[in-house]
Amino acid sequence: MKFHRSGQITSRDNHKPWYIRQGGHQPRMFCAECTERIQMITLEEAVVAANVEANTIYSLIEAAKLHYATTTEGILLLCLNSLINFRESEKA
Numbered sequence: 001m002k003f004h005r006s007g008q009i010t011s012r013d014n015h016k017p018w019y020i021r022q023g024g025h026q027p028r029m030f031c032a033e034c035t036e037r038i039q040m041i042t043l044e045e046a047v048v049a050a051n052v053e054a055n056t057i058y059s060l061i062e063a064a065k066l067h068y069a070t071t072t073e074g075i076l077l078l079c080l081n082s083l084i085n086f087r088e089s090e091k092a
Helices: 043-050 054-062 080-091
Strands: 007-013 016-022 028-031 036-042 068-070 076-079
Touching: 028 068, 036 043, 036 080, 043 054, 043 076, 043 080, 076 080
Parallel strands: none
Antiparallel strands: 007 016, 028 036, 036 076, 068 076
């Protein structure tokens, strides 16, 4: 029997909420930049949540504005804290 955990993370962007819906497939991982275990999201989830293209996400990673980790399978996961902080700094 498989158990699946689901969750939803909500933030507000200019009075408009954005959502990240996740199953149990992304565990909390250690973010070296945040120095804590935090929720990581996939590139696809980050693109939807930030309402930008994948190339923009890659540019933000290169500019050290987004934190990331790579799984042993080579999957890129992004630090949700850094994505939220990036979105907040855009509004300022």
